[in-house]
Amino acid sequence: MRNEARDEIVLEHEHDVPLPDEVEFDSLEEVDAVVRTLRRSALQYSLVIVALLLAVPVLALVAPWWFARPVWGGLTLNFITVAVLLNVTFLVGALAYTRVANRIEDEMLGRLDDDLEYRDV
């Protein structure tokens, strides 16, 4: 009967599905590659952040329009930046980097998202 045949097929599939340990693993070369790529990305992002971060005290040293001239009430550019803008920058940088890092890991490690049951596509 047709139904019986289908049940048999279902059973066969249950045997055939491999264990996650056999299916998902990382080789050293792949991990090496990811590390290289992630490291480069992280360094680029942190260079930008550190540059911004260090620019502020440098400006505070040399530029009166930065630290001494109020632009809004008593708030100078220096004040606003240190109190708010820098933190916001961190947050934005963090969000951007998280997205990049996750994507790099997704694309450079593991398999392409595929069906486990090797059906005829």
Next chain:
Amino acid sequence: MILPLSVTTGIAVSMALAWFMELELASPATVLVVVLGANAGLFLGLRGRTTLAPARRALPQRRMVSLVEQTLPHMRLGLNEETALRTVQLLHDVMRLDAVAITDRERVLAFTGPGSDHHRAGDEVRSTMTRRAMESNKILVTTDARHLGCPPGSNGNCPLAGAVVAPLLCDDYPVGSLAVFQTAEGDVESSLIELTKGLAGMLSLQLELAQAHRGAQIAETAKLDALRAQINPHFLFNTLNTISMKARTDSEEARRLLIKLSDFLRYAMKYSGHAAPFGEEYFFVRTYLFLEKARFGDSLKVRYDIDPQCLSIPVPVLTIQPLIENAVKHGIAQQPGGGLIELRARVEPIGGVLRVRVVDNGVGIERERLSSLMTVNGGEISALANIYERLTRLYGGRASFEISSTPGKGTSVSLGLPVGINDL
């Protein structure tokens, strides 16, 4: 829809009027006013249907464009029952037509709208008018129910009252027809005729495009099939050998190799267009090299150096792995101590180029052989020539392909693929 609305409005207005004139509710005067109001509403509603209808059917530019976009994916696949069904449904919904049908030369492919109980897909084309439209390549109109193609014996029950039929042409040859019906009695509005003409023209154009595309596809498929046939056999045999040997000593490794092999084959078989993101090609390369490493052991060393921006850039399918395979077979395998293969990918900001380099420190290629590599010579070297040819065709000459090699020291193959080409 419009009739009940108009009648209700008529009654409401007349009741308001009655109240305003301070008539008593149950008096004959009130009843008279209400009845008059209902009649007025009915009359206006009937008129409204015909005046509004052409407005509904007017062709705003936007809707037409969206219609083209929406039907194209279906018509691209050719004229069959499924694509016809999707298309008539789209036309029916977007243009708010009463009923729509598409036929090929012999049969009705799809029908949607009132009357679908006896106008069915798969029926023979009964309407002589439709046949004549196809044969004489003319647009025909009728308000005679007998020409609508209803099966014999059901004429009286069909809700359809009129139709416009236009032929669908491919290369000026009629391959089917588009029929647009109306349920309203009376003349067919000229706007409906124009609409049908326009729609038929649009569908015909799409069918022609599909034809041309298929032709090109067939050619490309043939080439890719040839390429794929070149990729697999020896590699497959060797890998299966390796796996069967490992199965004795390290069964976990053997199972992993089998999974990787199946990943490899699945990617190679997957044909989904001309281009894939570089990340997927990289996946193919690392799967391949994992398998080769099992065979060569420590004598094959592998290094990847990939810029994060490269991963989503589209590159032609199956262009990177053959380069790697070449490096393995002709560079490293020939060298007694083995060697290192490196895949580097960078995006060059100036010029917007994705530069992919395959570098190995194997035996190298003699100068004389280098020049003959680019010609189709037979043997596996032509894999490189094939890639070169595909790059030229796909990028129109804007891509670059360089090989440099020093015998005894190594080889370097470098591809320069422009970024931002939309339609590979």
Next chain:
Amino acid sequence: MSDPRALLAVVGLVVAMLVVSWVVRRSTSTTLDFYLARRQVGPFLNACAICGDYFSAASFLGVAGAVYVAGADGIWFATGFAAGFVVILFFLAAPFRRAGQFSIPDFLAARFASPSVRLTAVGIVQMIVLLYLVPQLAGAGLIWEVFVGRGLGTLSPYTTGIVLCTIAIVLQAVVGGMKGTTWNQALQFGLKFFTVALLGYIVIAAGFSYPGAVEDASRRPLTVATEVKREQLVGSGGRSTALLESARSSMTPEGYETVRRELAAGRGSVDVLLPADNRLHPERSLRFMEPGFRYSAVEQIALIVTLLLGTAGLPHITHRYFTSSSGRAARASTVWVLGLATCFYFLAVLLGVAARSELPRYLPAGLTNSDFVDGVVRVPEKALLFLAGEAGGESILALVSAAAFAAVFSTVAGLLIAAATSWGHDVYEEYINPEASEARRVRFARIAVSLTAGLAAVIGIGISVIGDAGAPGVALMVTWAFAVAGSALTPVFLAIVWWRRTTAGGVLAGMATGALLSMGAIALALLSERFEWAGWWGLGHFPSLLAAPLAGLSVVVVSLRTTMPSTAGSWWVRLHGTAPERRQALLVRLAARGGDAR
């Protein structure tokens, strides 16, 4: 301000903490549970807990106090505290979790099976914990002074605060273990955040405008409360006259009147307000809105670098990364932390500004007493508390006191767990008794916690005995912990995670260099308050600018000269591979599919 309501609020808080700890008690019987809250913590909750740990008395009172006293310069503490998490996110968040360890020494030892590495790490961790604990307990003492004002028996209020605080924390940590602490941390963070938000709202509703307030505060040169000896003011010579004149122009007429009265009454020293020196631009007079109160240019940059690198080496923070449910979750947590920190520090800085500009409005003109000099708060950390009391009334004061204690409790709890884990796991389980049963180990951990807390309390009390003249602010003391962490641990972490060639020898060299340089520098800085010669190297209290790179360099140099361990490959895959996470996802999909197939 010894209000019974404040007392009640604090007691209520402690009781709540204990109740929560008791409720989650059941799940703390195994060591893993105790230490790692069963790795079930979700990213947002983890982020709240991290914030609870991190926003200590330094963040809560210290930042506001720093802004109050220093103006623009003070804000850097807030920004610097947040910046450290960016470093963690970029380089350490995911790898820490994937390494799968209990503690920092564990983490290092998993890579190099070397006892000296592990024990050195334990030593450094304990040092950092101590350096971080002391200012917290000092803060607790200060708060008790303000709110309760009474001591137990013969103990001073300051000491009483420390003692009671320590007892409460030990109880909570011991009973609840790590999990109790996680929920408590998150709740206490919620309380802190709510409090600053509420206080901010009150202050704004009372007419505070940020730009306006800064303008007000900057109208006249920034003044500092200083104690000056009589001889410097009275006596012949242009100097004393100039000083007196300077004081007079800086103070209100009423305040100056008090000074004159005291001098006339024969007091040996008086408190005056003097204009602050502008360390950055000596030719200008210093205003509230301008930088330059404390730090020269180099010191500014050194401060930033110290805070930036320090966060990644703080044991109670890294501990939370080991608790994340996955590498991805660790990253997500960090992003959340940055978001929360941005909001929190914005409010804290706002309140510091508000304290400077609004507080004088509530006080009688020229108020000089044990807490104030001419309307300026003597101990800047108390500024926030006084603002709460004046602007919001008694109940708000009670709330803020509870939140301030929450800040202390939460951080100290986190620190003690970090310390306990170190003792319990790295010392006891590894070297004293590897065969010990679960229950034994947990008991040892609990004893370890109590002892560590006791030690911290003793030091905290000792600080007050040693002297409070020129006692550095709470925020500054915390920065010492950042300095050691950032110099001794962060460079080593970065090397281990991103450079495969790192060896055990390199790590040891790095830790030693970083620790010695940073601690030495801090000692010098402390001495330089008394002796001029000690301040020669100009980095003040922020040695990381030099110590960290030197530590990094020593890691590299020594690693290159020693052999790489053979386990480097598997470590690398474990640290950076995502296979476990993918397997997890696959299992989930299989389970779902299996349900369907049936």
